[in-house]
Amino acid sequence: MAFKETNKAFYHERINIIIQYIHNNLDEKLQVKTLAELSHFSEFHFHRISRALLGEPIGTYISRIRLETAAKMIRYTDLSIENIAYKVGFETPSALSKMFKKQFGITPSGYRNDKTFTIKTKKPMALELNIKKPKIKTMADKQCLYLRMQGNYKTLDYSSAWPKLWAQVKAQKLFTKGIEHLGLPHDDPKVTDENKVNYDACLVIHKAAKPEGEIGVKTIKGGKFAIFLYQGSYTHFAEVYDYIFNDWLMQTEHELRDAPVMEKYISNPQRVSEEKLKTEFYLPIK
Secondary structure: OOHHHHHHHHHHHHHHHHHHHHHHOOOOOOOHHHHHHHHOOOOOOHHHHHHHHHOOOHHHHHHHHHHHHHHHHHHHOOOOHHHHHHHOOOOOHHHHHHHHHHHHOOOHHHHHHOOOOOOOOOOOOOOOOEEOOOEEEEEOOEEEEEEEEEOOOOOOOHHHHHHHHHHHHHHOOOOOOOOEEEEEEOOOOOOOOOOOOEEEEEEEEOOOOOOEOOEEEEEEOOEEEEEEEEEOOHHHHHHHHHHHHHHHHHHOOOOEOOOOOEEEEOOOOOOOOHHHOEEEEEEEEO
């Protein structure tokens, strides 16, 4: 069997284990940590691989399956709605009713009584991404100044991070050619509490530096990477990761290694229009 087929089969086999576990334990409190351990995916990549293969974040998938299972039980069994709520993992019947109405536009009791009502799920339109075929390169270790940020990715004050880092470049006389802007997104807001996700804004430097207050100094480990060049809005990064982890990874002979992904910001968003912003995504591979 060709390794390409084995690689694709491995990821689908792992995700099927997760799916089976979810479906068999809907009445339990499903922990993402447990699912990650079952999958044997690297802790760095679990949330992105699962999102790519499932077509949605793992938390969203679990919620949807609970609601769809509840809908089937409401329509095709005589179980009380209260009993159904507990069987699919809701803490209270009112929680089921609220989510059911929000998702399907009808209450559970209304759905049970109206046999003509049809539940339809909308499939999101595919997004055309301007992304190039990746280059495979080996990168040396990089020294950087960094600022750790915590909070909702959508509301983090990214624009204030870079001036703080550049201020240290000036203060410590670190300016040289080849300073790079890198982002290290440590968490997925669909997995981690959105107000507790961590992100490092990094400036790659080429002189010895020292930490100063909230600005730290660290080494970003090098290694082999698949580097994808994307042009477009930062708001579509989730779709870029879906492409990388599903469309590309499933069709390649390369394997992931246990290291975080990186984002390299090539364009200045204050000078370049949103649709022309260029970003490189570094996927660590063996």
